[in-house]
Amino acid sequence: MAHVAQRPPAWARRDLKARLITYARRALSVILVVAATAAGGYLALVGYHQSATLSVGEIRMSVSPGHRGALDVYVPLVDWGARFEAIRAPIRLRVDLQTVNRRVATSLAEGKPLDVEQVRKEAEDALRTYLMRLIGLTVAAASALGLLVAFAIRSRVPRLRWTAPTAILVAIGIGVAMVTLVPPRGEIADPQYYAHGPDIPRALEAVEAAQRTPGVLDQELDAQLVGLARLVVEPGRRQSLTGQPTITVASDLHNNTVALGVLERATDGGPLFFVGDLTDRGSPLETRLVSRIVHTGDPFVFVSGNHDSDYLKRELAAAGGIVLTQRGRLKQDGTYGPVINKIAGLRVAGYDDPFERRSAESFRDRFDNNPQPGMQEAFLQWLRPLIGKVDVVMVHEGALLSTALDVLKDDPPQSPLVFLIGHTHKTALDQRPGVTVINGGSIGAGGTGNLAESTELSLARFTFTTKPAFQPLAADLVSIDPGTGNSSARRAILEPETTR
Known part of the structure; x- marks a missing residue:
């Protein structure tokens, strides 16, 4: 005779149900108490x-x-x-x-x-x-x-x-x-500075005020803030930046002529190092639109990017700009001068972009997302004889540095070497022994063709000393939202550990 499973008696089922309800009530009660306790703490x-x-x-x-x-x-x-x-x-x-x-x-x-x-x-x-x-x-x-x-x-x-x-x-x-x-831990250092404003001019005024203010806190804050600044940044530990030479580092305007006024105010007649992609194609029309940038910096220093052209380089050189290439400085007559040039107290060399457009090819796009085989090695071979003789190297495509940075990591240079790059449209700073890489982002906020991407308008300021020898001191990475005018500025001190 087959075995027939018997259902639990009704009293057992009622007892199980009662226990489940009890457990559920207890769990819900604990959850409510935890939530109420957390809410009380949050309100306080x-x-x-x-x-x-x-x-x-x-x-x-x-x-x-x-x-x-x-x-x-x-x-x-x-x-x-x-x-x-x-x-x-x-x-x-x-x-x-x-x-x-x-x-x-x-x-x-x-x-x-x-x-x-x-x-x-x-x-x-x-x-x-x-x-x-x-x-x-x-x-x-x-x-x-x-x-x-x-x-x-x-x-x-x-x-x-x-x-x-x-x-x-x-x-x-x-x-x-x-x-x-909650209590702050460790050293209070490497601050990010910010301001709020309805438009770019107001935001830029805040940044400019930070750059020109003398005194403590490395001149970041207005004179009214000096007392407060000293609450959080210990003075006297770092070399003062007052009176030290500073250059503006910008790139990737991409024909956004609206941003030229912002760049002029940020540069304030000082040296401007532009690291490529001034235009979108480097055509004669675009060149006429942006050629006034040559008079923005004193001097104006340029290396090409993948959106620039040989025609643009010649026109900028003819207008008085310092155009650097791997062959040397491009002169107004089309010949080349020295590879290393003394500019604003710095020994500077530049590497023109291997993907720059050519007028003979109707300015067509030659860019590849990654450097072609041999390009990084070619850059390293170009750089090797310059190490120890050059302070600043300008190159638009940061990916070209990859092999060189690996070599410099294993064998750091005896004297500081600074690379100025662009292309990514994002401000960045990379420090390693003897080497600093600065990316000023995109002064054109990605260009007029990329407004939907909400790219920030950005640039960098590089402060250094040449006495008794070249030494990087600080880098300010400045970003401004072109829609709201909200801005932020982050300063990084670049002095070697022994002087900090």
Whole structure:
């Protein structure tokens, strides 16, 4: 006789269902308590701020969650800020300079020194007090709201005993996480500077103000900010940039003549090193449109990119521009001068792009996404005899450097060597022993044919010294959103470790 499976009795099924419902209620209760505890902590985190009076002025400290961890020092008076990625939690600890002490501002304007250590100690004490109170308030608020929900649940279901301990444990966990992740760690260095504005001119004015301001903080901030700047950047550790020569590095205009005015203001009559792709095809019409750029820099130095042409090079040289090629400087009569040229105190060489367009071929596109076999080796062989004799090498296509950088990694040059590149339309900086690679992005925001891509308008500023010998000091990478005018500027100090 076949065995027939018997169904569990009704009371067993009811008991199983009751237990499942109980477990579900307990799990839901714990989830609600955890959510309430976290919400209480979040409300305290975003709602609490504190003001403190320092000798340089009054500051306001607050926290903004949901961002990449950073310490923001912001000055509403001039709509300018500095951001330091020194916090591991996904929040921004913000310090706003609300007022500037008139006595301190007057003293600084008269050239009198500021007691930096006193200001630093005041700032550290203010931040420490704020963070201690913030963490304490966050834990208290998290516990209060969590326990409130826990007791509300227990009043309806008395057997749920885990809700209150859960609230307390979660609140303690939030406090431990804040103690571990919120206070800034390590050296506060390599800031990113930013400004907000409705248009490019306003944003550029902020960048220009940062470039021309004398004093401490390596001239990044307006004179009103000097006191605040000293809260976060220790002066005297690095060589001052005041009075040091600076060049503007730009590339990839791509016929965007609207950006020429921005480039003129950024260059301000100083040296302009343009690293290729001034046009889209290098045709005679395009050349006439952009030829005024020769008078933007004093001097104007150029190497070709894959969107430029032999015709463009000849016209720029004839107009007085310094056009560099792997064969040497292109002269107005079409002959070539030396490969290494002394320009703005620098020994400079340039490598014209192997994909540049040719007038004899109707300016057709010759570009390949990757350098052809042998091009990187050819560049290395061209570079070898120049190492130790040249300070700056201009080359549009950064991929051509690949083999050379590998060789220089194994055998770093005895004297600093700086490569200026373009092509990618993105600002970038690469540092390695003895070698620096700077990409100024795209001054034309990708060109008039790429407006839909929302490419930032960008350039770089390179500061150096030639006394007693060539030494890179700093690189500023500047980006401006052409739609909103919002700008950011990041400074990297390029001095060797022994001088930092």
